Amino acid sequence: MKSNLLMNFTVDKETSTVNVKREFNASLANVWSAWTEAEILDQWWAPSPWKARTKSMDFKEGGRRLYAMVGPEGEEHWAIADFTSITPKSNFKYLDAFCDSEGNLNTEFPRSNWNVNFSEQGDLTIVDIAIKHEKLSDLEMIIQMGFKEGFTIAMEGLDKIFASRAK
Secondary structure (H helix, E strand, C coil): CCCCCCEEEEEECCCCEEEEEEEECCCHHHHHHHHHCHHHHHHHCCCCCCEEEEEEECCCCCCEEEEEEECCCCCEEEEEEEEEEEECCCEEEEEEEEECCCCCECCCCCCEEEEEEEEEECCEEEEEEEEEECCHHHHHHHHHCCHHHHHHHHHHHHHHHHHHHHC
């Protein structure tokens, strides 16, 4: 089932930034929870058939989420989100990075700076994300790794969660 909800994915090469604007058919409170609570994040953050598994999460400024993307064969790719700023139900920012299972940075891959904004429009909630990379080659590496496709699938997984709750 393809969603008729807005999904804009744009790449700004001059600023090495990916912008994603996505509508959800859910309340602001529910969308905020889905993006900030480990139990819900684990249900959608990884693109199917992959699963996300949070090892630890402390959602506060200076806190961190350490999680794995777990593949169908059990392979694990670990990542961290270091939260740098949180304005409840409106915005949070974090530094994203690949790491090992203990949270030690994998410096072969670039870090990205996520700025995630939430707003309501009627019955819909809009999530507007800017993902800034240090340099264009970092951005291009993430795109080549299939970020757009994976993130699009993950968003559709989140739609399914909201749809199942609405019934």
